[in-house]
Amino acid sequence: MEIKIVVLKIASRCNLNCSYCYMYNLGDKTYKNQPKVMSKETIENIYNRIIEHCEEHKIKNFGIILHGGEPLLAGQKYIEDFVNTGRKLSEGKVNFQYGLQTNGILINEEIANSLEKLRVHIGVSLDGPKEVNDKHRFYHNGKGSYDDVIKGINVLLKNNSYKDRLGLLSVMNIDSDPIKAYNHIKDLNLNGGDFLFPYGTYDNPPLGKTENTENTHYADWLIKIFDTWYNEDEETRPSIRLFKDITASILGNDIMADYLGNKNNEVLVIETDGSMEAVDGLKSCGNGFTKTGANVSSFSINQALDTPLAKLYHYSHKHLCKKCRSCPINETCGGGDLANRYSTKNGFDNPSIYCSDLEKLISHIQNKIIDRLPEQLIEEAEIERLIPSKIQEIRNQNIIKDNAVYEDELLSYFYAKA
Numbered sequence: 309m310e311i312k313i314v315v316l317k318i319a320s321r322c323n324l325n326c327s328y329c330y331m332y333n334l335g336d337k338t339y340k341n342q343p344k345v346m347s348k349e350t351i352e353n354i355y356n357r358i359i360e361h362c363e364e365h366k367i368k369n370f371g372i373i374l375h376g377g378e379p380l381l382a383g384q385k386y387i388e389d390f391v392n393t394g395r396k397l398s399e400g401k402v403n404f405q406y407g408l409q410t411n412g413i414l415i416n417e418e419i420a421n422s423l424e425k426l427r428v429h430i431g432v433s434l435d436g437p438k439e440v441n442d443k444h445r446f447y448h449n450g451k452g453s454y455d456d457v458i459k460g461i462n463v464l465l466k467n468n469s470y471k472d473r474l475g476l477l478s479v480m481n482i483d484s485d486p487i488k489a490y491n492h493i494k495d496l497n498l499n500g501g502d503f504l505f506p507y508g509t510y511d512n513p514p515l516g517k518t519e520n521t522e523n524t525h526y527a528d529w530l531i532k533i534f535d536t537w538y539n540e541d542e543e544t545r546p547s548i549r550l551f552k553d554i555t556a557s558i559l560g561n562d563i564m565a566d567y568l569g570n571k572n573n574e575v576l577v578i579e580t581d582g583s584m585e586a587v588d589g590l591k592s593c594g595n596g597f598t599k600t601g602a603n604v605s606s607f608s609i610n611q612a613l614d615t616p617l618a619k620l621y622h623y624s625h626k627h628l629c630k631k632c633r634s635c636p637i638n639e640t641c642g643g644g645d646l647a648n649r650y651s652t653k654n655g656f657d658n659p660s661i662y663c664s665d666l667e668k669l670i671s672h673i674q675n676k677i678i679d680r681l682p683e684q685l686i687e688e689a690e691i692e693r694l695i696p697s698k699i700q701e702i703r704n705q706n707i708i709k710d711n712a713v714y715e716d717e718l719l720s721y722f723y724a725k726a
Contacts (some may be wrong), residue, residue, distance in 0.1 A: 309613045309622055311574045313371040314358065314589065318346045318390065319381040320580040323451055327444045328479060328514075330507045330647075331377065336591035338599060343580045345382050350582040351390060353604040355397045361609040362402045373407045374428070375577075375588075380414040384422050391426045408430065409705055411445070414461030415452060424469045431475045432461055436489040440481055451512045461496060476501035481571040482516050482525045493546050500547035503530060505662055506565065507592040510651035513661060516721070521661050527668035534669075538676055551673070556675050557640040567645045568666070570638075571623050576612060578604065584612035586621035620656065620717055621646055627714045630656045634703045637694065657718040667696045671678040 320342045327333060372394070374387065394404045408423065412432040414450075414651075422573035423430060434457050435441040442452025476493055480503050493501045505526060508514030515599055534551055546674040548694040553563050563569030566587060577585045577598070582605055585598040612618060613711040618626060625642030632643045643649065644660030651658055658667060676692055678686060685691075 309459075309572075309610070309619070310361070310365040310367065311538040311576045311609065312367060312369070312615065313355070313575045314512050315373045315575060315577045317373045317577065317579045317588075318347070318379050318386070319374055321381060322377045322411075323413060323447065324378070324445060324449045325376075326446070328506050330589050330592040331684050332591040334507060336514065336595050336597065338596050339377075340515065342583075345386070346580040346582075348663075350580070350604065351393060352397065353582060354578055356706075357707050359398055359402055364610070365407070367402070370407045371402045371407065373409060375409050378411055378414070379408055379559050380410055380419065381655050384403050384419050388422060388426065391428065396503045405429075409433065410469060411453065412457040417463055417466075418675065420463050420467050420470070424467055429473065429498060431462060431477055432457065432464075433460070433477045433479075434458075435481060436484060437479045437493050438483040440489065442479065444479070453487055453580075458496075461498075464498060468681045471526070471609045472499050473499075476656035477504060478502070479504045479506050479625060480526060486529045487536060488535055488723055490536060497545060498526075500549070502549040505645065505648065505665075507589050508661055509593055509647065509649075510653070510658060510661060512592070522664050524664050524668045526662060527665035527672070530702065531664075531670055534673060534676070554670055554673050555593060555677065563640075563642075567623075568640060570625055570640070570643045572626070573624060574622075576609065576618065584609070586615075588618045589648070590617065590621070590643065590650075591648050591665055593650045593653075598673060613654055616717065623714070624656075627712070627718065629659060629718065630665075631703065633660050633712070634707045636699055636702050637667065640670050655719045657715065664696070667699050670694065671696050671699065 320339050321344050322332065325333070332339060357420060361367070371717050379387070391406055405428065409431045410433070412434070435445055438452065438454040441454045441719055445453045447453060461474070464474050476490060476498050478501060497645060498586065502622060506514040507542055508517060513521065516523065517723070518612065531669045537545055537548055553568060557563045557566040557569060562571050563575065564571035566589065573587070575587060582603045583599065584602040584607060585600060588598070590598050598617065600612070600615040600617060602615055613622065613679060624646040628638060628643045644662055644666055646656060648660045649656045649658045672719070675692045678691060
């Protein structure tokens with residue numbers, strides 16, 4: 309196994325207290341036992357482990373995402389030293405490509421100029437217009453964050469380097485107007501963005517899934533945006549990653565993403581204390597769930613990837629429950645995000661809590677693509693339209709009964725964690 313990206317939690321605290329935050333508000337409390345900021349020694353250990361991994365696997369380009377908490381709490385000089393340390397230690401052996409995911413509150417002109425000089429790509433988290441964002445993204449005193457985030461975004465947009473490549477991450481709120489959420493990205497003159505499913509499990513389901521996981525509230529919300537987006541000029545509309553990934557997969561491309569696709573995940577998370585873990589969204593499964601004992605001080609990246617949860621995450625779009633293995637669209641949805649499959653009863657031996665939404669959304673997008681194809685091509689290629697009810701029928705008729713060799717991994721390891 310190999311990875312090509314690490315998410316580094318350089319700061320283990322946040323200046324916001326978002327209601328749905330998987331790091332701090334969905335049951336995991338391990339951050340309380342971790343350093344608030346990653347130490348210089350840990351940083352050097354991380355770089356040495358990454359360089360070692362890249363040399364072993366002949367990887368030339370490697371992505372480092374500065375994350376948190378809120379990474380800018382570490383300070384401007386800290387980040388400058390962090391990036392410069394990596395470039396010094398790599399000695400040209402590895403081309404490090406840096407990104408930073410921030411809530412945008414601490415961004416000012418000095419920080420923006422510094423990040424531009426360091427060639428750090430930036431993503432900002434914001435959940436749409438003020439009345440929507442401030443319902444869930446607020447300070448520890450309850451005050452909404454929207455106005456301060458917009459100030460930070462406007463600073464970045466003044467910088468020509470970020471004007472065309474600043475991305476927005478928005479967690480879906482199905483109680484809000486989806487078209488307003490989409491238009492908000494355009495109103496901010498942003499080049500792209502993405503809409504994220506809230507993290508939730510069968511034990512702790514997200515909004516709209518508490519009584520019935522078979523509904524399609526999230527798909528319905530997204531479809532309204534997709535239809536607007538799809539009919540706009542491809543050259544000028546914002547890039548929406550979820551829609552582009554699904555479209556690309558339907559057209560036969562291999563996709564790697566947490567939330568769908570058919571490729572192995574190539575990401576590892578490293579905490580402020582140097583702990584190496586599977587993707588951080590799995591913290592929503594319970595307190596201490598992602599802890600493995602692997603640390604950069606004494607473990608190689610290969611050894612960390614060989615821990616049970618890291619392996620399951622790496623192969624999560626191939627190691628699926630029987631229902632998903634029997635499904636005709638599993639090459640596109642890949643079973644969905646691993647965290648959203650979890651229950652204390654069955655571990656990860658479940659379909660995603662968003663299974664119905666993924667079926668409906670993928671079917672809708674496939675049908676829209678077919679609508680633009682010549683009838684003769686559809687007939688000659690024998691292209692069949694996806695229909696959710698037909699997908700369910702095929703899946704039920706072809707249900708796989710034999711246990712996969714990895715099925716015990718989906719179940720047994722996680723009983724111990726529950």
